Amino acid sequence: MEIRKPNIVELENILKLSPQALFEGTLGGVRPTDEKMKQLVEPLLGKGCYYLIATEEDELMGWILIGSSKDQFTDEIIGFIYELYVLQDFRGKGISKHLMKNAIEHLESEGYSEIRLGVFAENHAVQLYKQMGFSERNITMSLLVNR
Template identity: 25%
Template sequence: MLIQKVTINELDSLTELFNLYRVFYNQKSDVNSARKFLTERILKEESVVFIALNGHESLGFVQLYPSFSSVSMQRSWVLNDLFVKETARGQGVGEKLMKTAIEFAKETGAKGVLLETAKDNTTAQRLYEKIGFIREGNYYYYFSN
């Protein structure tokens, strides 16, 4: 298995995975919009994406968005998306993608990697805690639309 940073050259493979990811979260399949969204993120350098490949088969991806802490005056990365194809689950793909994201954060001098997950997503929580993430209990999460 190869983990590599996505460029526009991997857009087709990433689009397939990203569409499956959105469908997993009960969104309507929309390959064209997914491709447009990803193209913009890549070309505008608004996110960093790593993809797991086995030969020509795409297995999963992780997408990071930059953030900054005014208090520490450091960059951090928000791990917004992690997805592994159903047929590739249980093979360590997610763990390798997560470790790549953490290493990338270190290489860019970031304070760390932040992520959120649903309370009932215990499978993901076990993975995050296994590789060293600590559940934050001192803050509340708010959202407005």
């Protein structure tokens, strides 16, 4: 398995698959359009965030989107993992862990002393993040009301 930055064709493929990745990551709570994904991802790429991809024999298996973010309370610039996704056919093979380790190494080498990410509480990836040393920092709660 190779982990590296994508070429232009691979990046276009990721952007086509990103709506499904967000749909699954939000446990079906969000079904974004291609246009909405562009609105979410393009500003991140524009500010220096980048993808790392896992491939084998040039076949895309998964990706991770990393970069920086600003803490809303302290204005500290931190490393941030925006997205992690492994294609269905490649799940259960440790690819997420390889992508995470590589992303952490990249962010550490860029000088970030802290790395954060956001995840839906019921997402099975929570267990992976805990195994990798992440801990809960803040909790967002929701109340659905009848309208």
